[in-house]
Amino acid sequence: MEVIEDIIKILKTKQTFVLTTHIHADGDALGSLLALGLALLNNGKDVVMIHSEPVPENYRFLPGAEQVIMVQDLKEKEGFEVGIALDCTDLSRVGDAEQLLQKADCIINIDHHISNEYFGQINMVETEAAATGEMVCGLLVKGGFTITPDIATNLYTAIITDTGSFRHQNTTANCFRTAAYLLECGAAHSFIQHNLYEQRSLQNLRFMVNVLQTLSINENGQIAWMTITKDISTEADNNDSLIDYAKSLKGVEVGILFKELDSGEIKVSFRSKSYVDVNQLAAHFGGGGHERAAGCSIKGDLKEVKQLVIRKTEEYLAKRRAAE
Amino acid sequence: MEVIEDIIKILKTKQTFVLTTHIHADGDALGSLLALGLALLNNGKDVVMIHSEPVPENYRFLPGAEQVIMVQDLKEKEGFEVGIALDCTDLSRVGDAEQLLQKADCIINIDHHISNEYFGQINMVETEAAATGEMVCGLLVKGGFTITPDIATNLYTAIITDTGSFRHQNTTANCFRTAAYLLECGAAHSFIQHNLYEQRSLQNLRFMVNVLQTLSINENGQIAWMTITKDISTEADNNDSLIDYAKSLKGVEVGILFKELDSGEIKVSFRSKSYVDVNQLAAHFGGGGHERAAGCSIKGDLKEVKQLVIRKTEEYLAKRRAAE
Numbered sequence: 001m002e003v004i005e006d007i008i009k010i011l012k013t014k015q016t017f018v019l020t021t022h023i024h025a026d027g028d029a030l031g032s033l034l035a036l037g038l039a040l041l042n043n044g045k046d047v048v049m050i051h052s053e054p055v056p057e058n059y060r061f062l063p064g065a066e067q068v069i070m071v072q073d074l075k076e077k078e079g080f081e082v083g084i085a086l087d088c089t090d091l092s093r094v095g096d097a098e099q100l101l102q103k104a105d106c107i108i109n110i111d112h113h114i115s116n117e118y119f120g121q122i123n124m125v126e127t128e129a130a131a132t133g134e135m136v137c138g139l140l141v142k143g144g145f146t147i148t149p150d151i152a153t154n155l156y157t158a159i160i161t162d163t164g165s166f167r168h169q170n171t172t173a174n175c176f177r178t179a180a181y182l183l184e185c186g187a188a189h190s191f192i193q194h195n196l197y198e199q200r201s202l203q204n205l206r207f208m209v210n211v212l213q214t215l216s217i218n219e220n221g222q223i224a225w226m227t228i229t230k231d232i233s234t235e236a237d238n239n240d241s242l243i244d245y246a247k248s249l250k251g252v253e254v255g256i257l258f259k260e261l262d263s264g265e266i267k268v269s270f271r272s273k274s275y276v277d278v279n280q281l282a283a284h285f286g287g288g289g290h291e292r293a294a295g296c297s298i299k300g301d302l303k304e305v306k307q308l309v310i311r312k313t314e315e316y317l318a319k320r321r322a323a324e
Numbered sequence: 325m326e327v328i329e330d331i332i333k334i335l336k337t338k339q340t341f342v343l344t345t346h347i348h349a350d351g352d353a354l355g356s357l358l359a360l361g362l363a364l365l366n367n368g369k370d371v372v373m374i375h376s377e378p379v380p381e382n383y384r385f386l387p388g389a390e391q392v393i394m395v396q397d398l399k400e401k402e403g404f405e406v407g408i409a410l411d412c413t414d415l416s417r418v419g420d421a422e423q424l425l426q427k428a429d430c431i432i433n434i435d436h437h438i439s440n441e442y443f444g445q446i447n448m449v450e451t452e453a454a455a456t457g458e459m460v461c462g463l464l465v466k467g468g469f470t471i472t473p474d475i476a477t478n479l480y481t482a483i484i485t486d487t488g489s490f491r492h493q494n495t496t497a498n499c500f501r502t503a504a505y506l507l508e509c510g511a512a513h514s515f516i517q518h519n520l521y522e523q524r525s526l527q528n529l530r531f532m533v534n535v536l537q538t539l540s541i542n543e544n545g546q547i548a549w550m551t552i553t554k555d556i557s558t559e560a561d562n563n564d565s566l567i568d569y570a571k572s573l574k575g576v577e578v579g580i581l582f583k584e585l586d587s588g589e590i591k592v593s594f595r596s597k598s599y600v601d602v603n604q605l606a607a608h609f610g611g612g613g614h615e616r617a618a619g620c621s622i623k624g625d626l627k628e629v630k631q632l633v634i635r636k637t638e639e640y641l642a643k644r645r646a647a648e
Contacts, residue, residue, distance in 0.1 A: 166489060166503070169517075173504040173508050176503045179497075180500035183495075183500065184497050193493075199574045205539065209533055209537055212536075217526065249525070250523045250525055273522060
C-alpha cells in the first residue's frame with residue numbers, strides 16, 4: 001500500500017502533470033489516461049494528456065478524448081513536475097512522448113502487465129489486475145478523488161475492453177465490484193455498449209464474412225485456421241477478435257489466422273483454448289506472446305507458410321498426446 | 325422483504341419439493357432451477373427437479389443437470405408440499421409439468437419478468453432483477469444456505485446468459501456484485517465460458533456465414549435485414565444472436581431477421597438500437613414483445629412479406645423523423 005500512498009501524496013501536492021499511454025492505444029490505455037487526467041483537472045491541477053498518435057476513431061466517444069494532444073502539437077515541452085505512464089510495460093511504449101516524459105522531475109508507472117520493466121521512480125504494478133483502469137479506480141477511491149460520471153465511463157470502458165466484457169480468464173471478483181461501483185458513480189452503460197459494439201461498418205462486416213469463409217479444419221479437428229489474403233484485406237479489417245471464431249469451434253484446441261502483408265511476410269496469430277502453449281509455437285518461428293495468445297511473422301509464400309505452420313502445430317499436438 | 329422471509333420459512337420447514345422452469349429453457353431458467361434444487365438437497369430435503377423437455381445439450385454442463393427428470397419419467401406424482409416455478413411468467417410456461425405443480429399444497433413463483441401473472445400462493449417477482457438467478461442468489465444468502473461451487477456455477481451462468489455477458493441494458497450494479505460474490509464462492513468461470521462460447525459446431529458457423537451473406541440495408545442505412553431461407557436452414561441454426569450483427573452496424577436503428585418456416589409462414593424478428601419501439605411494429609403484424617426486441621409470424625410469400633415489413637418499418641421511421 002506504500003506505493004499507492006506515495007502516488008496519492010504526489011497527486012495531491014504537485015501542480016503540473018503530463019500523462020500518457022502506449023501506442024496503438026486500446027480502451028484500457030485511453031480510459032485509464034482520461035480517467036486520471038480528468039480527476040486531476042477536477043482538482044485544479046495543470047494537466048496535459050499527450051499521445052504519440054491521434055485517438056483512434058472508435059475511442060473518440062470517451063469523455064475528455066478531445067483534450068488528448070498529439071506530442072508534436074504541444075507548445076510547452078518542459079517543466080512538468082510529474083510524468084505518468086499508464087498501461088505501459090516500458091517507456092519506449094509511449095512512442096514520441098518518451099522524451100517529454102523523461103524531462104519530468106519524477107516518472108510514475110501505473111500498469112498491470114507481467115512484463116512491466118519498472119521504469120519509473122515510482123512503480124505501481126499490479127499483475128493480478130485485469131485492467132490498468134481497475135487500478136486507477138482503486139487509486140482514486142483511496143485518494144478520495146470524486147469519481148464523476150465522465151471518469152466512471154472511462155474506467156468502465158477500460159475494464160470492459162481488457163476483460164472482453166468479463167469473458168476472459170483475467171476476470172476477477174474485484175473487476176465485478178469495481179464495475180458495480182462505477183455504474184453507481186454514473187458510468188454510461190448503454191452509451192458505452194453502443195459505441196463499443198454497435199458502430200461496425202458494413203465493409204468490416206463483409207470483410208468478416210470473407211475471412212470466415214476461408215475457415216479450414218485439420219483432419220482430427222484440433223486445428224482451425226483462416227486466411228486474410230491481400231485481395232480480401234481492407235482498411236476496415238479491425239480483425240482482433242476474428243481468430244476467436246476459429247477457437248470457438250467444438251474440439252478445436254488451436255486457432256490460427258494467417259495474414260498476407262504487403263512486405264511479403266505472412267503474419268501468423270495463434271490462440272489456444274486450454275492446454276497448448278502457443279507462445280512456444282510462435283517462438284519456434286521467431287515470434288512470441290503468451291500461453292494462450294501469440295504471434296509471429298514469416299517470410300515466404302502463403303501456401304508454404306500455411307503448410308509449415310500447420311504441420312508444426314500438428315507435431316506439437318501429437319507430442320502432447322504421446323506425453324499423456 | 326416479507327415475501328422472501330415467507331419463502332425462506334417454507335424452504336426451511338417443509339420437506340418435499342418439486343421444482344421446475346419454463347419450456348425452451350435457457351441458462352437463467354436451468355441455472356436457477358439447479359441452484360435452488362441443489363441448495364435444498366444439500367439441506368436434506370426431498371427434491372424433485374422436473375422439466376417438460378430434456379435439458380438442452382448446450383446446458384448439460386451445468387452441475388446437477390443430470391438430476392433433472394422429464395415429467396413422464398417421474399413415478400410418484402403426488403404428495404409434494406411445495407411446488408416452485410422458476411423464471412416463468414405464467415403456469416402454462418412450465419409445459420407438461422403444470423398439472424404436477426398444481427397438485428402441490430403451495431406454489432411459489434420466483435421470476436423477474438414484467439409480464440408475470442402472479443400465479444403462485446407466494447409470488448417473489450422482482451422486475452428490476454436482470455436474471456431469476458440473481459434473485460435466487462439473494463434468497464439463498466438471506467436464508468443462510470451455503471453457496472457451494474456447484475450452486476455458484478449455476479447462478480453465475482444464469483446471470484451471464486440473461487445479461488448477454490453484462491452487455492445488455494438490464495445489467496445493474498447488483499448483477500456485478502452478485503457475480504463477484506459467486507466467483508468468490510467458487511463459480512467455475514473458465515469452465516462456464518468454455519461451455520457457453522467455445523462449443524460451436526462447424527455446421528453452425530457455416531450457417532452463420534450463409535445468413536450474414538444475405539445482409540441487406542435500405543437506402544438511408546437505418547434498416548438492415550437478413551434472411552434464413554429454407555435451403556440454408558439447418559438443425560444447428562441456434563440463431564438467437566444472429567440478428568445482433570444487423571443491429572451492430574453503424575447508422576442502423578432496426579435489425580430484422582426473416583425466417584422461412586415449414587408451415588408456410590415467415591417468422592420475423594425485430595431489434596432496435598435506441599428509439600424505435602419494435603413491439604408496436606410487431607403488434608401491427610399480430611406479434612409482440614418488448615420495445616427493443618419483438619417478433620411476429622406472417623403468412624405469405626417470402627419476397628412479399630419482406631417488402632411489406634421493410635416498407636412498414638420505413639414508414640414508422642419516417643413518422644418518427646417527421647415528429648421530431
